[in-house]
Amino acid sequence: MTSRVPLAVLDLSPYGEGQRPADGLRASIELAQRAEALGYARYWLAEHHLNPGVSGAAPHVLLAAIAAATDSIRLGTAATIIGNYSALQVAEAAGVVAALHPGRFDLGIGRSGTTSAGRPPFPDAVSDDRVVDGLLLPSTPPLSFAADRFVAQARLLRREPGDADRFEQDVLDILDFISGTYVAPEGVPIHATPAEGTDIEVWLHGSTAGPSAELAGRLGLAFGANYHVAPTFVIDAVRAYRDAFQPGVRLALPYVTVSVDVLVAETDAQARHLAAGYEEWVHSIRAGDGAIPYPSPCTARALDAASAGLVRDRALTRFVGNPEHVAARLETLQRATGADELLVTTIAHDPAVRQRSYELLADVWGLESRARIGELVADAV
Numbered sequence: 001m002t003s004r005v006p007l008a009v010l011d012l013s014p015y016g017e018g019q020r021p022a023d024g025l026r027a028s029i030e031l032a033q034r035a036e037a038l039g040y041a042r043y044w045l046a047e048h049h050l051n052p053g054v055s056g057a058a059p060h061v062l063l064a065a066i067a068a069a070t071d072s073i074r075l076g077t078a079a080t081i082i083g084n085y086s087a088l089q090v091a092e093a094a095g096v097v098a099a100l101h102p103g104r105f106d107l108g109i110g111r112s113g114t115t116s117a118g119r120p121p122f123p124d125a126v127s128d129d130r131v132v133d134g135l136l137l138p139s140t141p142p143l144s145f146a147a148d149r150f151v152a153q154a155r156l157l158r159r160e161p162g163d164a165d166r167f168e169q170d171v172l173d174i175l176d177f178i179s180g181t182y183v184a185p186e187g188v189p190i191h192a193t194p195a196e197g198t199d200i201e202v203w204l205h206g207s208t209a210g211p212s213a214e215l216a217g218r219l220g221l222a223f224g225a226n227y228h229v230a231p232t233f234v235i236d237a238v239r240a241y242r243d244a245f246q247p248g249v250r251l252a253l254p255y256v257t258v259s260v261d262v263l264v265a266e267t268d269a270q271a272r273h274l275a276a277g278y279e280e281w282v283h284s285i286r287a288g289d290g291a292i293p294y295p296s297p298c299t300a301r302a303l304d305a306a307s308a309g310l311v312r313d314r315a316l317t318r319f320v321g322n323p324e325h326v327a328a329r330l331e332t333l334q335r336a337t338g339a340d341e342l343l344v345t346t347i348a349h350d351p352a353v354r355q356r357s358y359e360l361l362a363d364v365w366g367l368e369s370r371a372r373i374g375e376l377v378a379d380a381v
Helices: 020-039 061-070 087-100 147-158 164-179 211-219 231-244 268-275 278-286 306-317 323-337 351-365 370-380
Strands: 007-010 042-046 074-081 104-112 130-132 133-138 201-206 222-228 256-264 319-321 342-345
Touching: 007 020, 007 351, 020 042, 020 061, 020 351, 020 370, 042 061, 042 104, 042 256, 042 342, 061 087, 061 278, 074 087, 074 201, 074 256, 133 147, 133 231, 133 319, 164 201, 164 211, 201 211, 201 319, 211 222, 222 231, 231 256, 231 306, 256 268, 256 323, 268 319, 278 306, 278 342, 319 323, 319 342, 323 342, 323 351
Parallel strands: 007 042, 007 342, 042 074, 074 104, 104 201, 201 222, 222 256, 256 319, 256 342
Antiparallel strands: 130 133
């Protein structure tokens, strides 16, 4: 089989109708164990707050439990939302897991919050679909944000206008805390135990050719590009990162992972059935209500034209189908972006469906499972 790039898992800790938040958390631990056995390279957690159907609000806490339940798979965040914390808090939280589980922690950092003008940094709208090297880059939907909810969430998370403007300094501070070179403005050396001296691998994540991509390149850090939420701009983001890249002590060459939403089943028809509810789920997020518990295939409802238009870009760029069909689309994504890895996220009503999707994908992609590796070692001795 032709060698393919590594696959990794991005998990939101979702749960479905009739389930509880604890079910989503336990499913994440079980899925991480299965991903490790199947040969996935990394298991990363997203950070989402105030969502009725997503329990992944505190990824650093959950990562400690997942690290204790696994042996070798790399773990991390994609992404830690920097506007919700101080740089010191981020370094300390990552340091706890990294100190207990050396050689395994990836700290992914995402720019967040508002600019000094008090507005979220939305990219410019794109009115037409594009296809680049076979990859669909859809037009952007008519997005807005629910002002009251946005203000309430910002207050609860202690965000302030200008948080997004402080992104570069926050990243530099985190790197200095890890390396042990941080000196406070008052001239006082600060030692961030237990982060200092750990082997945390720092990534920056971004959705556009904006500050995150440029900063990741300039600092010589790995970069995560977002196709699963903001597919329109993924190639621009990767290009901006590579154009800005400067070799450093961390990386000699650019290194990119690209996220993608996937659902695999034995047949196309079965996959489409199990994928039902996705548009309704995404719409709940974009309408400003927060992600609902994922609908079951039996209760999922069709959206009206206006609502469907709000989620069209994500519906078109979700890879749903049998293993060979999805693998072909992943190959297109990798070729068009030049990704060094692909970061797969799978949302479904039933945790067993998510797990089966990752199993089928691992098999068709040719991942070396721990069982297969054990067989190879046994044959060699």
